[in-house]
Amino acid sequence: MTSTQPRPTAPAVFEYAPAPESRSIVDVAPSYGLFVDGEFVDGSGTPFTTVNPATEEVLSEVATATDADVDRAVRAARRAFTRVWGPMRPADRGKYLFRIARLLQERAREFAVLESLDNGKPIRESRDVDVPLAAAHFFYHAGWADKLDWAGLGPHPLPLGVAGQVIPWNFPLLMLAWKVAPALATGNTVVLKPAETTPLTALLFAEVCRQADLPPGVVNIVTGAGDTGRAVVEHEDVDKVAFTGSTEVGRSIARAVAGTRKRLTLELGGKAANIVFDDAPIDQAVEGIVQGIFFNQGHVCCAGSRLLVQENVHDEVIASLQRRIGTLRLGDPLDKNTDIGAINSAEQLARIRELSEVGEAEGANRWQPACELPERGYWFPPTVFTDVSPAHRIARDEVFGPVLSVLTFRTPDEAVAKANNTTYGLSAGIWTEKGSRILAIADRLRAGVVWANTFNKFDPTSPFGGYKQSGYGREGGRHGLAAYLEGAQ
Amino acid sequence: MTHVLDPDAPAAANPPRREPPAPYRDVTRSDAAFRAFLHGLPGVDQVGAESRVAVLGTRSIKTTAKAWAIDTAISMVDLTTLEGADTPGKVRSLAAKARRPDPGDPTTPPVAAVCVYGDLAGIAKEALAGTGISVAAVATAFPSGRASRAVKLADVRDAVANGADEIDMVIDRGAFLAGRYLDVYDEIVAVKDACGDAHLKVILETGELVTLDNVRRASWLAMLAGGDFIKTSTGKISPAATLPVCLVMLEAVRDFRAATGRQVGVKPAGGIRTTKDAIKHLVLVNEVAGPDWLSPDWFRFGASSLLNDLLLQRQKLRTGHYSGPDHVSVD
Numbered sequence: 001m002t003s004t005q006p007r008p009t010a011p012a013v014f015e016y017a018p019a020p021e022s023r024s025i026v027d028v029a030p031s032y033g034l035f036v037d038g039e040f041v042d043g044s045g046t047p048f049t050t051v052n053p054a055t056e057e058v059l060s061e062v063a064t065a066t067d068a069d070v071d072r073a074v075r076a077a078r079r080a081f082t083r084v085w086g087p088m089r090p091a092d093r094g095k096y097l098f099r100i101a102r103l104l105q106e107r108a109r110e111f112a113v114l115e116s117l118d119n120g121k122p123i124r125e126s127r128d129v130d131v132p133l134a135a136a137h138f139f140y141h142a143g144w145a146d147k148l149d150w151a152g153l154g155p156h157p158l159p160l161g162v163a164g165q166v167i168p169w170n171f172p173l174l175m176l177a178w179k180v181a182p183a184l185a186t187g188n189t190v191v192l193k194p195a196e197t198t199p200l201t202a203l204l205f206a207e208v209c210r211q212a213d214l215p216p217g218v219v220n221i222v223t224g225a226g227d228t229g230r231a232v233v234e235h236e237d238v239d240k241v242a243f244t245g246s247t248e249v250g251r252s253i254a255r256a257v258a259g260t261r262k263r264l265t266l267e268l269g270g271k272a273a274n275i276v277f278d279d280a281p282i283d284q285a286v287e288g289i290v291q292g293i294f295f296n297q298g299h300v301c302c303a304g305s306r307l308l309v310q311e312n313v314h315d316e317v318i319a320s321l322q323r324r325i326g327t328l329r330l331g332d333p334l335d336k337n338t339d340i341g342a343i344n345s346a347e348q349l350a351r352i353r354e355l356s357e358v359g360e361a362e363g364a365n366r367w368q369p370a371c372e373l374p375e376r377g378y379w380f381p382p383t384v385f386t387d388v389s390p391a392h393r394i395a396r397d398e399v400f401g402p403v404l405s406v407l408t409f410r411t412p413d414e415a416v417a418k419a420n421n422t423t424y425g426l427s428a429g430i431w432t433e434k435g436s437r438i439l440a441i442a443d444r445l446r447a448g449v450v451w452a453n454t455f456n457k458f459d460p461t462s463p464f465g466g467y468k469q470s471g472y473g474r475e476g477g478r479h480g481l482a483a484y485l486e487g488a489q
Numbered sequence: 490m491t492h493v494l495d496p497d498a499p500a501a502a503n504p505p506r507r508e509p510p511a512p513y514r515d516v517t518r519s520d521a522a523f524r525a526f527l528h529g530l531p532g533v534d535q536v537g538a539e540s541r542v543a544v545l546g547t548r549s550i551k552t553t554a555k556a557w558a559i560d561t562a563i564s565m566v567d568l569t570t571l572e573g574a575d576t577p578g579k580v581r582s583l584a585a586k587a588r589r590p591d592p593g594d595p596t597t598p599p600v601a602a603v604c605v606y607g608d609l610a611g612i613a614k615e616a617l618a619g620t621g622i623s624v625a626a627v628a629t630a631f632p633s634g635r636a637s638r639a640v641k642l643a644d645v646r647d648a649v650a651n652g653a654d655e656i657d658m659v660i661d662r663g664a665f666l667a668g669r670y671l672d673v674y675d676e677i678v679a680v681k682d683a684c685g686d687a688h689l690k691v692i693l694e695t696g697e698l699v700t701l702d703n704v705r706r707a708s709w710l711a712m713l714a715g716g717d718f719i720k721t722s723t724g725k726i727s728p729a730a731t732l733p734v735c736l737v738m739l740e741a742v743r744d745f746r747a748a749t750g751r752q753v754g755v756k757p758a759g760g761i762r763t764t765k766d767a768i769k770h771l772v773l774v775n776e777v778a779g780p781d782w783l784s785p786d787w788f789r790f791g792a793s794s795l796l797n798d799l800l801l802q803r804q805k806l807r808t809g810h811y812s813g814p815d816h817v818s819v820d
Contacts, residue, residue, distance in 0.1 A: 013780055013783075014554070014557065014558065014561075014771065014772075014775045014780060014783055015553075015554060015557075016548065016549075016550060016554045017550075017551050017552045017553045017554040017555070018551075019549035019550075019551045124544075124547060128547065279532070280531070280532075281531055281532040281533055281534040281537060282531040283531065283533070283537075283538075283740050284533065284534040284537030284538060284541070287537055287540075287541050288537065327776050336547070336548075336549035337548050337549055433532040433534075453534050453536070453537060454536065454537065454540075
């Protein structure tokens with residue numbers, strides 16, 4: 001249109017000015033100890049540092065728990081289980097959980113900023129997803145605490161005792177909530193080991209436990225690397241082991257637990273298929289693909305890392321996807337307009353780089369948007385591989401980064417066959433406007449969660465867990481309670 | 490001419506149908522073909538569309554970006570009065586406001602257009618002479634569109650003759666919802682012809698189309714028929730402009746330009762009252778259609794009370810404090 005009205009004098013481009021969330025709400029201590037029996041205590045091992053992956057700035061020094069420290073924590077948990085938490089009226093346990101949930105909400109901004117600092121994820125996600133969901137898990141399980149007799153898990157299901165829990169670095173606080181909330185609601189006490197690259201929100205959670213007057217020993221937090229995790233898993237007096245992390249570590253935990261009385265749930269890797277049929281709502285499917293693989297920089301075990309797109313709409317979908325990826329904003333995780341934050345660690349960045357190079361070497365086509373990466377910190381641009389064959393490593397191995405592999409299919413049967421052609425089975429997505437097709441395909445997918453016309457949506461009422469090498473047991477929902485109750489699994 | 494509700498009448502009365510632009514020349518060859526084309530457009534998932542606008546709604550627009558957005562939004566306003574009680578005096582006062590929205594600050598940009606009923610277009614034209622501000626007139630039996638085509642076309646010609654630079658027409662929602670897409674198409678083509686040099690904005694009245702699938706189909710229909718702008722609403726039906734509707738329309742103009750090379754503008758109208766709403770729309774334009782649409786040539790706000798809120802926010806940015814409703818003019 002060629003009207004003649006004067007234009008604004010400002011530049012013709014809508015540049016979003018920096019909109020950083022203030023760090024001042026968070027008080028990061030120069031060093032942290034372990035949280036055992038309601039107190040912060042020194043660890044006996046050599047302390048390690050945790051860094052801000054967006055800048056490589058050292059945030060704090062954190063204690064390492066040795067076998068002896070873990071033993072103290074397990075004893076405290078046992079004592080609390082036997083004397084206080086086990087015998088407590090279930091409704092009172094519920095009160096503590098409600099209190100924790102409310103405190104998480106009250107201190108939400110603090111948790112969100114700290115999570116983004118320690119993990120590198122965008123504040124928009126920690127603020128709008130991680131922290132609200134963590135609080136929701138406590139609210140949900142608080143409600144169950146005095147209703148377990150009616151959960152359909154036996155007439156009067158009893159707690160197991162002490163739960164040893166090891167969680168990953170991709171959703172530090174949320175994974176803590178997934179583990180701690182059901183354990184406490186069912187009357188167990190916990191010893192939890194956060195990941196060594198992201199211990200800070202777990203330690204802030206310890207402070208919340210004190211603020212909530214949670215009896216000492218009910219929640220114990222031991223920091224450290226693999227050895228600390230092993231000590232938790234292998235401790236004789238642990239009744240139940242819950243682990244979320246890599247399939248490789250999961251396997252060694254299964255081995256360590258085999259032949260003991262310990263109960264075990266594992267939530268491991270994934271290589272989810274996101275299936276786009278030709279009658280899909282294309283614009284929303286593209287959003288779902290972006291949400292599926294670039295949410296949390298792809299550090300998501302249920303990420304939609306394999307896009308299965310029907311061949312007759314392949315070009316259209318990929319063109320839309322590339323245009324959309326071009327609008328993603330990568331940078332300072334604390335900026336409220338950031339879509340893609342930093343890769344969590346140098347080690348993870350090296351793995352993503354390595355697998356991407358393998359992808360190229362094996363003949364897939366790598367595409368990345370024009371994207372300026374910050375000079376310091378660990379960064380990887382959103383990446384799409386087309387012409388990927390099911391035999392390529394990037395179609396089989398979990399990258400755990402912002403890397404999407406695109407494969408095609410011609411018929412629904414082929415889509416199902418290719419989607420199931422993986423050693424994993426954590427999640428899958430279906431995009432079609434045809435309701436009957438959603439139901440028919442979902443029935444045939446061997447994945448714990450199947451999303452229809454959406455992706456990466458979580459809710460405490462919905463059980464989450466895997467098929468095959470994605471692990472066993474469920475977290476969340478009524479099913480998730482069973483993992484922490486005697487005779488209910 | 491026969492009343493438009495007689496489905497056979499327009500086809501019989503009109504010369505051969507004008508073809509849409511390539512590569513869609515043949516889609517209007519028959520009712521069935523046009524229907525198949527419009528229903529073959531990718532569907533819109535309502536939940537997905539809503540969550541997309543919710544995420545874009547969290548964009549934080551501060552300082553220099555906010556200043557730019559406010560001035561841009563002011564320059565995109567179609568300052569509107571569409572009341573039965575409108576008088577020449579009211580229109581003149583609106584025109585004065587359009588020229589200098591903030592009498593206390595000459596750096597404030599003028600708005601894009603003044604939007605009135607067709608009989609008052611001449612008054613507006615006179616009051617805006619030499620300013621570069623367009624006169625937009627609603628026509629085609631606005632807002633219901635329930636009149637015979639002859640009356641609608643006469644309405645358009647009258648408004649153009651009175652000096653309107655832009656015509657805001659309404660589509661025949663009854664025909665659209667009954668599935669008589671070619672009737673709607675033919676009518677837009679006829680109105681476009683009657684417009685002459687005036688630009689044509691096609692009001693879809695999305696509050697009556699209800700589904701986002703319908704919004705996408707109506708958007709394509711209007712663009713294929715030659716509309717220069719697609720506009721959400723008359724402002725007389727609730728809901729008027731909503732972010733999900735605007736999202737779908739922006740996707741449509743983006744896809745239409747990619748396919749045909751022709752760029753079409755978008756005008757949300759009705760219900761946008763605050764600076765915050767306006768900025769959310771600009772973010773949507775920026776990230777969905779792209780920066781090419783971020784000018785008054787391609788994006789407009791149909792609004793009346795929005796302008797004063799933009800002015801208050803502009804004053805706040807300049808002075809650091811909020812003034813109040815007495816510091817902007819009542820019109």
